[in-house]
Amino acid sequence: MSAKLDAFLRESQALPTPFVVVDVDVVEERYHRLVEAIPSARVFYAVKANPAPQILERLVAVGSAFDVASPAEIDMVLAAGADPSSISYGNTIKKRRDVAYAASCGVTRYTVDAEAELEKVAAMAPGASVCVRLRHECGGADWPLSRKFGCAAPEVSRLLALCADAGMEHGVSFHVGSQQRDLGAWDEALEVVAGAFERAIQLGARPSFVNLGGGFPGSYREQSPSIADYGTAVRTAMRRWFPEGIAEVMVEPGRYLVADAGVLRSEVVLVSRRSVEDQERWVYLDCGKFHGLAETMDEAIRYRLRTPHDGGPTGPVAIAGPTCDSADVLYEKSAYELPLDLAEGDMVDLLAAGAYTTTYSSIGFNGFPPLAEHYV
Template sequence: MYLNATDFVGRAAFDRTARMDGFVASTAFDRPTLVIDSDLVAENFRALRAGLGNAAIHYAVKANPAPQIVALLAGLGCRFDAASRAEIELCLAQGAAPAHVSFGNTIKRERDIAFAHEAGLTLFAADAEEELEKIARNAPGADIYLRLIVEPTGADWPLTRKFGCARDRALPLLRYAAELGLTPRGLSFHVGSQTREAAMWAPTLDQIAAVWHAARAEGIALDLLNIGGGFPAAYGGALAHPTSYAADVLSLVTERFGAVPHLMAEPGRAMVADAGQIAAEVLLVSRKSDDDLHRWVYLDIGRFSGLAETEGEMIRYQIATARDGEETGPCILAGPSCDSVDVLYERRPVALPLSLRAGDRVVIRDCGAYTSSYASVGFNGFPPLDVVVI
C-alpha cells in the first residue's frame, strides 16, 4: 500500500536523513513500513546526472516502483528501464513519455512486446535469436540493444549468468537483427550490483569495447551504449560521492569508446537506497540454550516481507534502536515466518543492545531499494511492506 505523508513538512539541515528520522520517531506503525524521503531521491538523481554528463539516466523501476517516485523522476527529466508490462504502464501513468521508457528485460511475452510497441516504446533489449524474432514480429522496425555477458569484476553481487549472450555471438546476433528488419543500435551489460569503486568497471568496459569496435569495423553502425546499473549504495560503509563516482565511470567509458552518440545508464539502488528506512518491531528475544553464545532476535519483517537481499548476507543493513548506547552483544537476526530460511544474519552476527525486548522499535536504514518490490503479498499471513513517501 502506498501512502503520502503530506502532513509532515520541514527539513532539518544537519543530517540528510533527519526528515525520515523525525517522521519515523513521531509516527506509530502497526506493521512494517518503508519510509521514503522524496527529496533524497531527487538529490541522488541530480548527483548522478551531474557526473554522467549527457548520458540518459533510465531509472531501474524494479528498485522501488512507488508511483510517487516514478512521477517525481519523470518530472525531473529522468527516463526509465522497465522490465514488464506493469512497469511500463506505471511509468506512462506517472507522466513518462513512451520514447523515454526502454523495455530492458531480455525475457518478454510476445503480447507484452506488442503492447509496448503500440504504446509507443521504441527501444528493446535482447540476447538471443528467438527474442529478436519475437520483437520483429510484434514491434517491427524497433531499435534493439544486445545484452552481453561479462566476467565478474569484484562487485558484491555479480550478475553474469542469467542475462546476456557470449561476446562471440554478438556480431551474428546484430547481423540477424538487421536481417529481421530491426535496427541494431548498440550494446548493454551489467557490471554487477554494488560495484563499490569506479576502477572496477575498467575490465568490463574493456570486454564490451572489443565487441563495440569490432561491430563498427564490420559496418554495423552502433550508436548506443547502455552501461546498465552497478552504481552502489553505502549501507554504512565509505563510498565516493555519487557525482565523483559517476564522473570517474564516464571517464573510463570515454577512454575506450570515445564520444558515444547515445549513452545510457540504469541506476536503481543508488537512486533510492539511502532515501528509505524501515520501521519494524522486535517480536521476540531468546536463547536456544543456557550456554548459547548468541541471542536470537526476531523481527516482524523478514526475507519474505521485504528483506530478500539478505540472501547470503550479501546486503548488510544498518540497524538502529531506541536503546543504542547501551551495552551490546552479538545476536542472530531473523524474520517472523514459519520458514527455517527466514534468517537474515547468522554467519556474521549483529551487535544489538542486550536490553532489547519484544515490542521495541528498530529502524533499518538504507533500505529504499529492493525491499517493497521484493515483499511477498503475504507469505504466512504476514503483511507486505507499507510504503510512505514523504
C-alpha cells in the same frame, strides 16, 4: 537519514510495523547527483527498484527516462505521465505478446541477448531500437546479475550485425552487478564492449549507443565509494575505450536513486538464546525474508541497523524474521552485534531500505500482511 524521515519515524510510534517510509526529495537529489557525476549519460530509472507512483511522478518531473521489466511497469510509468519514447524495455526475457503490447504503447527500445529474442522484437516491434546485452562477470558486486543475462562478446557482435541487416538501430548494454563496490568494473566491461563494437563494425554494424547499466550503490554496512568517484571512474573508462565518443550513453540506476531514500521500521518480537551457554542471542523481528528483505539471501545485502539503545554495550546476534520457516533468517554469519538492552517491543530501523524491498514482500505468507509503504 533525512530530517523528514527522522521526523516521520519520531511522530509515527503508533504506526503498525513493519513499514517502509521513503523521502521522495532524496530520490530527486540522488537523480541530480548522478547526472552531475556522469553528465553525458541519460538516466533510465530501473523501475523494479521501487515502482511507487510518488517516485515515478517525481522522476518524470525532473526529466528521467525509465527502464522497465514488464507490461505492468510500462503501465505504471505511463500512468505517472512519462512519454513512451522515454521507456526502455530492458528485460531480455519477454513474452512475444508483451513485446507487442509494449509496441502498441509506443515503446521503441528493447534489450535482447539471443537471436530468438531479437526475432521476437523484429516481428512484434518493427523499426525498434535494439540493445544487445553483454554478459559480464560481476566480481565486486554484492548482488551479481551475471548468472542469467547477457551473451558473450562474439555473439554480441553477431547480433549487432543482424540488427544492422534488419535496419534496426543498435547498441550494447551491460550490468556490472548491483551494489558494485569495485570502481574498475566499468573499465573492464567497456574494454570488452569496444572490442565487440570493432568486430561488429567489420560485420557491417553501426552501433550508436552504450548502456552502462546500474550498479551504483546504496549506503549499507560496508562502505562504498562516493558517487563522484563512480562518475570519475566511468568517465575515465569511456574516454579510454571510446576516445571519439559515442552518439548516446545511457545509465540504468535503481538502487542508487532509491535505497538511501527509505527506512524500514520493524519491531522486536522476541530476543532469546538457543541454549543457556550461548553468547549469541537470536533477535526475531516482525519483518523478514518474506516482508521485502529478499536481498538478505546469502546475507548479500547487509543493512545498517538503528535501535533505541545505540551507544550502549553490544553483543553478537543472529537476526531473523517472524515466519515459521527456517529460510526466514536475515543474518547469522555476518557478525552483527546489537545492544544488550534490546528487548521485545523495541523498534529496529533498517537504514537505506528504499530499494528492492516493497515489491519483494509476500502477499500474506503465514498470514502476515505485506510490508506497508509510506511516502513523504
